[in-house]
Amino acid sequence: MNRRGPVGEDTVLVGVEDEGRQPRPSGDGRRWRPSDELTLRLLTWAARVVGLLAVVSVVLPVGRRRLRDTIGGWLDLPTEATVAAGVVALASGVMLLMLATALRRRKRRAWQVAVGVTGLIALAHLGWRHGIGSGVTALVLCVALIATRGHFTAKADPVHGKWRAVRVTVQLLLAGFLANLVLLSSTPARFTGGAPLGDRALHALLALIGVSGPVDPVPWLDDLTAAVGLSFGIGALLLGGYFLLRSAEPKPGLAPDAEWRLRELLSARGAEDSLGYFALRRDKSVVFSPSGKAAVPFRVLAGVALASGDPLGDIEAWPGAIEVFLAGCRENGWVPAVIGCSERGATVWVRYGLDAIELGDEAIVDTTTFTLDGRSMRGVRQAVAKLRRAGYGVQVRRSADLDETERAELSTLAERWRGTETERGFSMALSRLAGPDDPDCVLVTAAREGEVAGVLQFVPWGRDGLSLDLMRRDRAVGDNGLNELMIADLLAACPDLGVTRVSLNFAVFRAALERGGRIGAGPVARLWAKALRVGSRWWQIETLYRFNAKFAPTWNPRFLVFPAVRDLPRVAIAAIEAEGFGGRPPALLRALRR
Numbered sequence: 001m002n003r004r005g006p007v008g009e010d011t012v013l014v015g016v017e018d019e020g021r022q023p024r025p026s027g028d029g030r031r032w033r034p035s036d037e038l039t040l041r042l043l044t045w046a047a048r049v050v051g052l053l054a055v056v057s058v059v060l061p062v063g064r065r066r067l068r069d070t071i072g073g074w075l076d077l078p079t080e081a082t083v084a085a086g087v088v089a090l091a092s093g094v095m096l097l098m099l100a101t102a103l104r105r106r107k108r109r110a111w112q113v114a115v116g117v118t119g120l121i122a123l124a125h126l127g128w129r130h131g132i133g134s135g136v137t138a139l140v141l142c143v144a145l146i147a148t149r150g151h152f153t154a155k156a157d158p159v160h161g162k163w164r165a166v167r168v169t170v171q172l173l174l175a176g177f178l179a180n181l182v183l184l185s186s187t188p189a190r191f192t193g194g195a196p197l198g199d200r201a202l203h204a205l206l207a208l209i210g211v212s213g214p215v216d217p218v219p220w221l222d223d224l225t226a227a228v229g230l231s232f233g234i235g236a237l238l239l240g241g242y243f244l245l246r247s248a249e250p251k252p253g254l255a256p257d258a259e260w261r262l263r264e265l266l267s268a269r270g271a272e273d274s275l276g277y278f279a280l281r282r283d284k285s286v287v288f289s290p291s292g293k294a295a296v297p298f299r300v301l302a303g304v305a306l307a308s309g310d311p312l313g314d315i316e317a318w319p320g321a322i323e324v325f326l327a328g329c330r331e332n333g334w335v336p337a338v339i340g341c342s343e344r345g346a347t348v349w350v351r352y353g354l355d356a357i358e359l360g361d362e363a364i365v366d367t368t369t370f371t372l373d374g375r376s377m378r379g380v381r382q383a384v385a386k387l388r389r390a391g392y393g394v395q396v397r398r399s400a401d402l403d404e405t406e407r408a409e410l411s412t413l414a415e416r417w418r419g420t421e422t423e424r425g426f427s428m429a430l431s432r433l434a435g436p437d438d439p440d441c442v443l444v445t446a447a448r449e450g451e452v453a454g455v456l457q458f459v460p461w462g463r464d465g466l467s468l469d470l471m472r473r474d475r476a477v478g479d480n481g482l483n484e485l486m487i488a489d490l491l492a493a494c495p496d497l498g499v500t501r502v503s504l505n506f507a508v509f510r511a512a513l514e515r516g517g518r519i520g521a522g523p524v525a526r527l528w529a530k531a532l533r534v535g536s537r538w539w540q541i542e543t544l545y546r547f548n549a550k551f552a553p554t555w556n557p558r559f560l561v562f563p564a565v566r567d568l569p570r571v572a573i574a575a576i577e578a579e580g581f582g583g584r585p586p587a588l589l590r591a592l593r594r
Contacts, residue, residue, distance in 0.1 A: 039148055039151060040103070040104060040106065040151060041104075043103055043141075043144065043145065043148065044100050044101075044103050044104040045100075046141055046144075047097075047099055047100035047103055047114065047141075048097060048100040052097070098238075098241055098242075098245065099113060099114060099241070099245070102245040102333070103152070105154060105247070105303075105333040105334075105335070106151055106152050106153060106154040106330060106333060107152065107154045107245055107247075107333045108152050108153060108154060108155065109162070109244055109245055110152070110245055111145060111149065111152035113244070113245075114141075114145055115142055115145050115146060118139070118141045118142035118145065119142050153330075153331065154247075154330060154331060154332060154333035155248065155331060155332055155333070162244055164243045165240045165241070165242075165243035165244035166240070168236070168239050168240055168243055169236045169237075169239070169240035170236075172232050172233075172235050172236035172239065172240075173208055173232065173233065173236045175232055176204075176207075176208050176228060176229055176231070176232025176233060176236070177201075177204050177205055177208060177229075177232075178204075179228050179232070180203070180204035180207050180225045180228055180229050181200060181201055181204040183204075183221070183224065183225055183228065184200040184203060184204060184215060184217065184221075184225065185197070185200060187217075187221060191217055191218045191221050192215055192216075192217045192221070193215065193216050193217070195214065195215040195216075199213070199214040199215050200215055202214055203215040203225070204225065204229070206229075207225050207226055207228070207229025207230070207233075208229045208230070208232060208233035208236075209229075209233055212226075246303065247300075247303040247332055247333040247334055248300070248332050248333075249300050249301065249302075249303070250285070250300060252282075252283040252284060252285060252299050252300070253282065253283070253285070254280070254281070254282050254283075254284055254285065254286065258285075258286050259280060261288065261292070261295070262279050262280060262286060262295060262297070262312060263280070265293075265294070265295060265312045265313040266279075266280075266312065266460075268313070268314075269312065269313055269314060270460065270461070270462045270463075271461065271462025271463065271464070271465065272310065272312075272315070272462075273309050273310040273312075273342060273345070274362065274364070274461045274465065274467040274503040275308065275309030275310070275340055275427060275428060275467065276309060276310070276312055276461070277430070277459040277460055277461065277467065278308065278309065278427065278428060278429065278430055278459065278467075278469075279295070279297035279308070279309065279312055280430065280438075281297075281426070281429070281430060281431050282431065282432075283299060283431065284297045284298065284299050284308075285297070285298055285299060285300070286298070287321060287324045287325050287328060288321060288324070289313070289317045289318075289319075289320030289321035289324060290320050290324070291317055291320060293313050293314040293316075293317035293320075294311050294312060294313035294314055294315075294317035294318050294320060294321040295311060295312045295313055295321055296311050296312075296321045296322060296324075296325040297309075297312070298325065299426070299578060300332075300334060301574040301577050301578055302570060302573050302574045302577065303333070303334060303335055303570060303574075304334060304335045304336075304337050304570055304571055304573075304574035304575075305325070305328070305329050305332075305334040305335065305336050305337070306337050306338075306339060306426075306571075306574050306575060306578055307325065307336070307337070307338040307339070307341075308338070308339050308340050308341075308426060308427035309338075309340050309341055309342075309345070309427060310341050310342050310344065310345035311345065311348075315344075315348075318345075318348050319348070319351075322348065322349065322352060323352075326352060335562075335563060335567050335570055335571060336354065336562075336563060337560070337561060337562045337563075337567070337571040337574065337575070338354075338559075338560070338561035338562075339359070339426070339427050339560055339561075339575050339578075340359065340427035340428065340506070340558045340559075340560075341356075341558065341559050341561060342556065342557075342558065342559070343556075343557055343559065345559075346559040346561055349561045350561070353563070354561050354562060354563055355561070355562060355563070355564065355565075356559045356560065356561045356562075357559065357560050357562075358511065358557050358558075358559055358560075359508060359509075359558050359559055359560040360506055360507050360508040360509055360510050360511075360557075360558055361506070361507050361510040361511065361555040361556060361557050361558065362503055362504075362506050362507075362555070362556045362557075362558055363503070363504040363505060363506075363507060363548035363549075363551070363553035363554075363555060364501055364502070364503050364504070364553050364554045364555075364556055365491060365501070365502045365503075365504060365551050365552075365553045365554075366500070366501060366554065367491050367494035367495070367499055367500055367501060367502055368500050370491050370551070370552075372384065372488060376552055377550075377552070379550060380484050380488060380550050380551070383480065383481030383484045383485065384481065384484060384485050384488050386479075386481060387446075387479060387481050387482065387485045388485075390448065390479055391448045391449065392446050392447070392448045392453070392479070392482070392485060393446070393447055393448070394444060394445070394446050394485060394486055394489040394490075395443075395444070395445050395447070396442065396443075396444050396489060396490055396493040396497070397442070397443050398439065398440060398441070398442055398443075398497075399434045399435070399438055399439050399440070399441040399442070399443055400439035400440070402434055402443065406434075407433075407434045407436075409452075410433060410434055410443065410445070410452070410455055411433045411434065413452060413455065413472070413474075414433050414455055414470065414472045417472040417473060417474055417475065418472065426575075426578035426579045426580070427506075427578075427579070428467070428468075428469070428506055429469055429470065430457070430459055430469045430470070433455075433457055433470060434457070438459070440459075440460045441457055441458065441459050441460065441469070442457070442458040442466055442490070442497065443455065443456070443457055444456040444457075444458070444486045444487075444489065444490050445486075446473075446482055446485055446486050452474075453473060453474045453477045453479075453482060454472065454473035454474065454477075454482045454483065454486055455470070455472050455473075456468065456470065456471050456472075456483070456486050456487070456490065457469045457470040458490070458502070461501070461503060463498070464498060464499055464500045464501065465499060465500065465501045465502065465503070466490075466494075466497075466499050466501075466502045466503070467502075467503040468502070468503060468504050468505060471483060471505075483547070484550065487504070487551065490502070491551075504548050504551065504553060505544045505547065505548050506544070506558060507541075507544050507545040507548050507555075508541050508544070509532050509541060510545045510555060511557075512525070512528050512529055512532060513529050513532055513533075513541070513542055513545055514545075515529070516528060516529020516530065516532075517529060560575070
């Protein structure tokens with residue numbers, strides 16, 4: 001039976017079936033209707049069809065012959081323009097596909113470019129009475145774009161915007177022109193027919209668009225200049241289009257005022273989600289509901305606004321924060337996504353037109369019933385006993401009990417033991433150790449003869465819970481079971497800390513691994529589990545699952561929320577990059593920012 005209370009702007013209607021179909025605010029203040037979504041899809045597919053036809057016209061032999069004839073008729077180019085012109089058409093098709101994606105994300109600049117291109121095509125075809133059908137089609141698309149201009153309100157990147165696109169395009173075209181000019185001028189005159197400088201310059205310029213110039217060089221030089229020219233020309237087209245259409249990727253940072261407000265929400269409702277404290281990462285941004293009672297922390301990567309965990313604060317205020325977050329995504333052309341939210345959080349997110357898939361399970365140990373006794377705990381019990389006999393001792397303390405010297409020493413050790421150049425973790429990592437602003441964090445250290453060999457950090461989960469943040473150990477120490485020792489001693493110390501529940505590592509695709517290993521599992525389940533085990537060689541998928549299972553936890557599912565299947569590759573890249581497991585190479589990021 002459905003129950004409703006007083007409905008305000010921040011109220012969750014639990015059990016209302018049509019909640020996800022309610023109009024949502026757009027980035028420009030309009031109400032977002034289902035018909036708007038249909039219009040965007042039609043325009044997007046129209047642009048994709050045109051781009052695909054351009055690609056097909058180059059790939060198919062018949063299309064290439066028709067393309068040469070068409071190019072000569074439309075643009076009055078020299079008949080010597082060969083398959084190189086087809087390569088330009090192929091790049092144009094790819095650009096149209098890129099433009100279609102930008103139109104789907106309601107980018108204003110994409111709309112402006114599309115209107116200009118379709119208008120010029122219509123004018124050229126109808127004005128010169130060449131390809132009347134194509135001209136009419138382009139004109140209809142142009143009119144449709146103008147009629148729906150109110151849908152395209154997403155802002156462009158204010159930092160890497162149109163002037164960056166112009167600069168990159170000009171730089172690449174100039175580099176290609178100079179490279180070909182040097183090639184034609186530095187080769188012996190017999191290879192170029194003794195062409196004057198003006199003809200060589202014109203030949204180098206036309207090579208950028210795949211057109212043969214007035215110079216008649218030997219075949220190998222002709223092919224080389226064509227390849228160099230087309231490479232720079234296509235690169236200028238693609239990179240210029242990328243910078244012109246890319247979404248803003250603001251530098252992440254949590255303002256002090258926003259951090260203070262988040263701490264207030266955590267103080268009031270921090271027990272709701274074990275990942276809540278990780279919202280205090282300094283590389284996250286945050287938006288609040290109009291009432292200020294809820295917040296969505298997120299970070300923008302690769303055009304994806306990636307939130308983590310459930311919204312913070314009062315659950316009745318979640319819709320207000322979610323609507324502000326989604327309106328910001330529409331305004332900036334970002335793809336909204338959430339990594340690591342609970343089943344309750346995913347239920348609320350899907351009411352706003354998003355989809356969800358199970359990403360894995362979080363291991364939660366009930367400290368009031370945990371014991372090392374029993375057959376199931378035999379492996380952990382033996383590892384703990386072995387290390388105690390080896391002389392290891394464990395200390396469990398709140399971060400507030402550490403002095404500054406010890407904080408610095410532990411931070412230095414943790415950094416040295418990290419083992420990778422990139423700090424891993426986004427949804428379940430705080431990215432700092434024993435910070436003075438985190439006095440309620442719990443530090444667990446294992447040492448022998450005064451030398452620290454391992455450290456764990458747990459962040460608060462409300463007043464009676466802890467969530468594992470960091471697990472580091474000295475890899476030079478050959479004694480196995482050090483992490484088991486530290487966790488076992490932490491669980492034993494929980495009554496004195498007032499802790500009744502502890503969240504351990506997140507096990508990605510745990511259910512799939514478990515199903516694939518059961519007797520009678522189907523071929524698909526076994527194949528998927530086998531693929532995950534192969535991936536565990538690099539990402540510790542199965543290792544974390546097996547480690548968590550040693551402590552007989554309760555498994556709570558966590559979900560990935562995304563708009564549509566077509567957005568999953570982009571969302572996956574952003575999530576992998578945020579978690580520190582890959583994504584865009586650092587060299588590429590530096591090049592794109594310059």
